[in-house]
Amino acid sequence: MGVVSPVGCTVPEFWSALCDGKSGIGDITRFDTEGFTLTRAGQVDDTLLPDALRSDESMDIATRFVLAAAEQAMADSGLPASNIAVTDLGVVLSTNFGGAASGERILAHCHNNSSAAFSDLAEYSFQRAADHVAAACGADGPRTVLSLSCSSGGGAVAHAADLVRAGRAGAVVAAGYDSLSRLAWSGLSALRTMTKDAVRPFDKNRSGTLFSEGAGVLVVEDMEHARARGATIHAELAGWAYNNNAHHMTAPAKEGAGSAAVMAAALELNDIAPDSIQHVNMHGTATKHNDPTETQAVKTVFGDHATNLTITSIKSMIGHMMGAAGTVEAIATILSIRDGVVPPTINHQESDPDCDLDCVFNTRRETSIDAAVSNSAGIGGCNAAVVFRRAADE
């Protein structure tokens, strides 16, 4: 696993910051914020990137985020040093905006003939980042990029699992990434889903989310292969699914029908009993509509067992990492299983009767977890869910 986030650029730093309830929200310096009302976001501290990447301005900053996280994940997987090589190492990226800063130069050139190069289009092109990651990881297998708005990261993990199960790849570097940009911020501000206040998921006083940037990468590997080479197995990816609400571009489906269906499908894939799940890492954007509909979706899927689940939204601390959100939340879910700790949903003030699941507010909770779900949703009605279990001994 590898992480580049507003609260740290290694997995241990990221995880300890989350468990300590640290906020990564601050003033934006990534782009010129003149003319914007909202100027706070979860920004990555570039000085924490490896020197070679930090200084390499031939690549878009978003690409450098995913490369830094992919390098960590590959080192963590032990694959480069393993005597048992993986056949057809794949790369599945996910992003909402790709190399947006490079894309802006192409758009501006089109409109007012400002300076741009074709290499800006290439750097904007989503597949280019996958080419960079494949080169860095020595991946010679399937190579693709998904874009499923804010469910992208969950979709990437799920599709990586598809490719391993279908025998198309022995292992897959599954990555989500995005960077803050003037282009994306213009649109996200216009949508009016962001708050001037703190991000308060499942709180009566919640008033929206704040977007952020970074990358999360997981190496998804065939279980038998991982065991054969004696790898450290962080968790079993036991179920996955992706679907669409087929309801509305920006409004959630009634009673969270699409979210409920995707979580149910992820559990059903390998016949996982809903009551074997102890924890749900929620999409939890802190928008008015997401949190109660997602609460309802969990109740639909888990029935009476829903009250036994601990839930949390790490977006309260790191903001909404867009194309990376699903992958960093998957990593947090795995670490909750590994360490028996659920990171807090910070900024909580007042309970909301419409968001009445057992949310771990303000301070972390220690609780044994064998299996957990990470849930994601996005613009266009896209949903994705992944289920992790503690890996059984052989």
Add this chain to the structure above:
Amino acid sequence: MSERRVAITGAGPVSAIGTGREMFFAALADGESGVAPLTLFDVEGVTAAEIADFNVEDYLETPKTYLDRSSEFAFAAASLAIEDAGLDVDNIDRPRTGLTLGSAYGSLGTMELFFRDVLDKGPKFAKPFLFPHTYPNTAISLLAIEYGLTGPHLNFAAGHVSAANAVIAGYDMIRAGQADMVLAGGYESLSEALLKAYTLADAPDPGDGIAIGEGAGIVVLEELEHANAREVHIYAELAGAALGSRAGEMKPGQAVTIDVRRMIGETMGAGAALHVIAALKRIEDGADSALVKSLDPGGATAAILLRGQSPFPASPTP
């Protein structure tokens, strides 16, 4: 469990040489080229395979206030494929019907339109209604809403292998039992931003000597027994697929693609889907099989094997 096989039962091509299966097949037979000087975009010195005569309203179930040009092509391709496969969308098992599409540049044209206001007037004047039309998943999600498709949903933004990835994902979904039918394909539109980028000094040839093009292709993939039960015409069996990234091993233009690319242009994210549909014509003309290869300039590769065999035997039961 018997192995699940995948049939192609419908095709919706949108291209510079013809829209709809019949027109497209006829144009392929004539060998006519759709490459010509640009008429719709104000960019000098570019020839392209442009779709000059196209009216999206012919293909919509419900009126739309706005669609990106790439979404328009996706809507047309979906409508044509559904009609060609004889599907009654109101009576399909929607959670068991998947939708997998791909596009290299998606709604770049609308993104440029949206960003114009930011550049000229500042971010407060950005149009909120346009922004959801700039997402890479705009077209696929609008299609899911249009047809109520709540099943598996994957959108690829994987350069020139986007459509191949989408078709192969649909194939795998049906074989794995995640879906019984999948609408799969790709779409790509020309836009001023894209064309101007290709006139920049350091721009490569977009298609290895072949003009840039636009279009969309969607095929209906269907589990073989499901198709047989519907008593629908089967164009071909999707009999195999491969994904890789061995740059240099496959050159664009092998297999069925070269002549077709000369006619429809390098349609990037839509390419493989249109080539799959062109391969259906080959099979209809008597070929036993056809191989569609797809290559992204960055090295990702994909191959799709179609087999013509009629009538299709039912899957053996264990």
